[in-house]
Amino acid sequence: MLPLAIGAVLAVMLMTWAVVLYNGWVKGRNRAKNAWSQIDVQLKRRHDLIPNLVETVRGFAAHEQETLESVIEARARATAAPDVRSTARAESALGGALGRLMVVAEQYPALQANDNFLALQEELASTENRIGFARQHYNDSVMDYNTAIQSFPANFLSGSFGFTEETHFELTDEAARRTPAVAF
Amino acid sequence: MWEAIESNRRRSWVLVAISGAGLLAFGTLIGLIVDPAFFWVGTLSALGLFFTLWTLAWVGGHRVLLSAAGARRLDSALELPLLFNVSEEMCIAAGLGWRPALYLIEDPAPNAFAVGTSKDDASLAVTSGLLQKLSRDELQGVIAHEIGHLVNRDTHFMTLAGVLLGSIVLLAEVFRRTLLLGGGFVARRRASSRSLSIQTHALLLVAGILAAVLAPVLARALYFACSRKRELLADATAARLTRFPDGLANALEKIALHAAHSRSAGSRVLAPLCIVNPRRAFGEAGWFSTHPPLDLRVAVLRGMSGGAHYGAYEESYRQVSGGRSCLPPSTLASRRALVKREAHLDSSESSTERREAVHAALGRLAGCTTATCLCGVAFRVPPSLALDFVTCPRCGRDNELPLAEHDQPSVPAENRPSVPSVPAQRYVVDEPGWQSFRCRCSKTIHVSPALLAREIVCNTCGRRIEIVRRANLARPRTRSEERRAHASD
Numbered sequence: 001m002l003p004l005a006i007g008a009v010l011a012v013m014l015m016t017w018a019v020v021l022y023n024g025w026v027k028g029r030n031r032a033k034n035a036w037s038q039i040d041v042q043l044k045r046r047h048d049l050i051p052n053l054v055e056t057v058r059g060f061a062a063h064e065q066e067t068l069e070s071v072i073e074a075r076a077r078a079t080a081a082p083d084v085r086s087t088a089r090a091e092s093a094l095g096g097a098l099g100r101l102m103v104v105a106e107q108y109p110a111l112q113a114n115d116n117f118l119a120l121q122e123e124l125a126s127t128e129n130r131i132g133f134a135r136q137h138y139n140d141s142v143m144d145y146n147t148a149i150q151s152f153p154a155n156f157l158s159g160s161f162g163f164t165e166e167t168h169f170e171l172t173d174e175a176a177r178r179t180p181a182v183a184f
Numbered sequence: 185m186w187e188a189i190e191s192n193r194r195r196s197w198v199l200v201a202i203s204g205a206g207l208l209a210f211g212t213l214i215g216l217i218v219d220p221a222f223f224w225v226g227t228l229s230a231l232g233l234f235f236t237l238w239t240l241a242w243v244g245g246h247r248v249l250l251s252a253a254g255a256r257r258l259d260s261a262l263e264l265p266l267l268f269n270v271s272e273e274m275c276i277a278a279g280l281g282w283r284p285a286l287y288l289i290e291d292p293a294p295n296a297f298a299v300g301t302s303k304d305d306a307s308l309a310v311t312s313g314l315l316q317k318l319s320r321d322e323l324q325g326v327i328a329h330e331i332g333h334l335v336n337r338d339t340h341f342m343t344l345a346g347v348l349l350g351s352i353v354l355l356a357e358v359f360r361r362t363l364l365l366g367g368g369f370v371a372r373r374r375a376s377s378r379s380l381s382i383q384t385h386a387l388l389l390v391a392g393i394l395a396a397v398l399a400p401v402l403a404r405a406l407y408f409a410c411s412r413k414r415e416l417l418a419d420a421t422a423a424r425l426t427r428f429p430d431g432l433a434n435a436l437e438k439i440a441l442h443a444a445h446s447r448s449a450g451s452r453v454l455a456p457l458c459i460v461n462p463r464r465a466f467g468e469a470g471w472f473s474t475h476p477p478l479d480l481r482v483a484v485l486r487g488m489s490g491g492a493h494y495g496a497y498e499e500s501y502r503q504v505s506g507g508r509s510c511l512p513p514s515t516l517a518s519r520r521a522l523v524k525r526e527a528h529l530d531s532s533e534s535s536t537e538r539r540e541a542v543h544a545a546l547g548r549l550a551g552c553t554t555a556t557c558l559c560g561v562a563f564r565v566p567p568s569l570a571l572d573f574v575t576c577p578r579c580g581r582d583n584e585l586p587l588a589e590h591d592q593p594s595v596p597a598e599n600r601p602s603v604p605s606v607p608a609q610r611y612v613v614d615e616p617g618w619q620s621f622r623c624r625c626s627k628t629i630h631v632s633p634a635l636l637a638r639e640i641v642c643n644t645c646g647r648r649i650e651i652v653r654r655a656n657l658a659r660p661r662t663r664s665e666e667r668r669a670h671a672s673d
Contacts, residue, residue: 035279042276115616118537119265126269133277136427140522141279 021154025163028145032166035138039169042130043078043091049127050075050098053120057101060111067104071097088169091131098124135169142166189336191512192417196341199410203348203403207234210352210395214359217385217392234351241347246299246307253297253454255287255309256549262618262632263545264288266538267315270324271308274331277425284308284334290546293446294318294439297457298330301340308334313442315542318435321527325422325432326439329459332421338414345407352403356396363393404472411456411474416510419481420497427492427525433485436460440478480504493522544618553620553628557583567628586611586621588629588649610650623647 054068074097078090102121111117146165149158207230215226261268267286275283284298287309294314300306308330318326333339423429439460446462455461456474475481483504490496494511501510540562547554547564556562557576565574565585573582588609611621611631619631625645639650 031279034281038276038279122265122269126265126273129269129273130276133273133425137277137279 018157021157022161025145025149025158025161028141028148029163029166032138032141032145035134035141036169038134039131039138042127042134043087046094046124046127046131047075047079049120049123053101053124056114056117056120057105057111060108060114060117061104064104067097067101071101073097084167084169095128139168142168192336192338192341195512196337196344199406200341200344200348203345203352203406204234206399206403207348207352207355210355210399213388213392213395214355217388218362220385230351230355233354234347237347237350237354238344241343242301245343246301246305249299249454249457250287250307250309253287253289253309254291255289255307258286258288258545258549260632260634262634263548264315264541266320266323266541267310270320270327271331274324274328274425277328278331278335278421280331280335284331286310288312288315288542288545288549290550291446292316293442293444293462294435295443295446295458295460295462296326296330297454297459298333298339299457300334301343306334306339312542312546313445314439316539317438317442321426321428321431322435322438324426325428325435326459328422328425329418329432332418332425333414336414336417336421338418342411342414345410349400349403349407353400356400359392359396363396408472408474412476413510415475416481416484416501417512419485420494420511423485423488423492423497424494424522427522428527429485429488429492429497429524430527433482436478436482436485488524491522492524496522548618548620548630551628553585553622554618555583555585557581567626570626572622586619588621588623588647590624609647610652612652623649 050071054071057064058068071094074090074094078087078094081087081090102124105111105117149155149163149165208227211226211228211230212223213226215223215229218226258264258267267288271283271286275281282303284300284306285308287307289309289311291311292313294311294317296308296310296314298306298308308327310326314323314326419432422432426432436459443460443462460478461473461475484497484500487500487504488496490499498509498511502508543562543564544554550564551567552564553567554562554564555574557579558581559576559579561576561578563574563576563583571585572587573584575582588611590609609624611619611629613619613631617633621629621631623629623642623645624647625642627642627644629640629642629649631640631651635651637651639648641648
């Protein structure tokens with residue numbers, strides 16, 4: 001009778017442990033997913049800002065056609081990117097193109113004095129920051145989640161429940177990650 | 185980050201349980217002394233006191249604090265884009281999913297505080313001095329510290345702890361006065377009850393007096409110790425969110441430097457809430473200080489050589505304070521190093537544009553009409569001024585205040601039967617940005633740069649005002665544009 005009771009208590013404790021672990025993993029995975037959608041929101045915000053920015057710059061520096069076109073093209077490619085890896089690549093190219101545009105804009109005092117442009121510049125700087133912080137938060141969440149499902153002894157269970165590692169989001173292009181020209 | 189929240193919650197509950205038990209025991213003791221047969225009256229009144237204070241704090245605490253600080257709510261991101269952007273960035277970094285309401289306080293001394301216990305009433309108030317004196321990196325550090333308080337549920341916990349402290353102090357006060365004024369009352373009750381011997385009662389009385397003297401002191405010390413721990417944790421969270429501890433360190437130094445000029449935040453009620461206690465910015469921290477010493481905080485932030493994670497903060501704290509620990513161990517579980525970032529190139533601290541923007545926002549919040557004299561002096565004219573011109577204190581010119589012109593409505597009146605038939609007016613907007621002018625009824629009206637409507641109605645007199653926007657390209661340069669163009673040539 002006693003061994004049976006001990007066995008039952010142990011089984012219940014094991015079950016509880018598994019349930020707590022499982023719920024923790026679900027929470028972690030949802031956090032990572034939610035964090036990912038935040039990056040998307042901010043990238044969308046950047047895409048929405050670009051047409052307005054390009055038009056404003058065009059008004060003062062129409063003959064910088066090449067730079068303007070490259071920004072528009074990069075934006076089109078970024079919005080059309082199908083998966084995570086190509087999104088990262090297209091977004092970093094877009095960041096580079098925007099950086100060049102801002103360098104060009106610095107040569108036009110009239111543009112630098114335009115209220116509309118200054119407001120856009122602040123919005124763009126903030127958007128770059130937001131993308132950076134959203135990415136930071138996503139990577140933090142992914143790291144927490146990955147640590148949780150990989151650590152011993154939980155790693156024996158996590159695989160069988162279908163919890164797999166999430167990938168980090170890195171902007172590969174170092175120039176795009178910094179976007180120094182936007183910080184003014 | 186999640187570990188910090190979890191561990192905070194556990195610790196908070198333990199603390200609240202201990203203080204709550206202390207409060208109940210104290211109440212019961214008083215009940216026993218007054219009348220042993222009805223000792224539960226004491227317990228119940230302690231409970232009642234706690235719940236009354238708790239309800240008051242929960243329902244209106246944040247509103248009382250904000251209005252005591254003279255904080256005005258900023259409704260639109262157009263009011264101060266920088267503040268809204270930096271706050272939004274920090275909320276994203278913290279994965280909050282919502283942003284606290286933002287408030288502005290007119291005070292030349294930089295400072296900030298966060299109040300509110302839930303998503304709906306969480307509020308972040310900053311002084312105008314903070315926006316005018318800090319660079320973007322420093323502002324980010326301060327906002328991250330305040331967001332850290334919200335994320336770590338410090339506002340939540342400190343409200344509860346404050347209510348418990350308040351109950352204990354009040355109860356002790358009531359008991360002391362009862363003893364002083366109504367000693368006879370206690371004695372009479374004692375004579376009438378036979379359940380306790382005289383010795384026991386004397387013992388209880390001594391215990392009661394001891395408790396009445398010691399409990400408030402202990403509760404206070406406990407409360408302030410918690411407060412100091414939470415400030416450190418919020419600093420660590422800020423470093424983690426921004427990945428740039430030096431930003432907050434610089435900001436703390438600047439805030440302490442200007443704290444002497446504080447106008448509103450110097451009140452006793454608000455001082456413990458602020459990022460730097462304005463009443464005692466410098467000096468040693470004792471048992472009853474709400475914040476850790478400023479030098480310590482700055483030294484810890486500056487000494488974070490290992491990165492921006494909690495572990496680096498803890499390590500730096502150990503080095504500065506000689507081996508003591510400051511963060512709960514569970515926050516340090518993740519040994520992963522987070523790399524610090526570099527300072528932003530922009531050091532556009534207190535640029536003229538930003539100072540003007542903050543000044544204008546303060547004016548709008550106070551309902552003032554803003555006008556600029558030809559000599560460059562900007563005015564904020566309070567709505568109570570009955571004149572329609574103002575004399576420039578520098579050059580002596582009389583400046584007419586912007587006023588709506590009488591005009592015939594551009595659309596036939598029969599198309600808008602719902603609007604009362606008072607004469608329509610017109611105002612021509614010829615500068616970008618916010619506009620302010622007076623209606624014919626002398627009510628000040630502010631026009632946001634995002635307003636698309638062609639016509640607005642004065643909400644005091646009901647007059648219609650047509651808003652005419654001059655074409656963007658044809659407009660002359662504004663004075664600030666003129667100045668910027670001149671500077672960049």
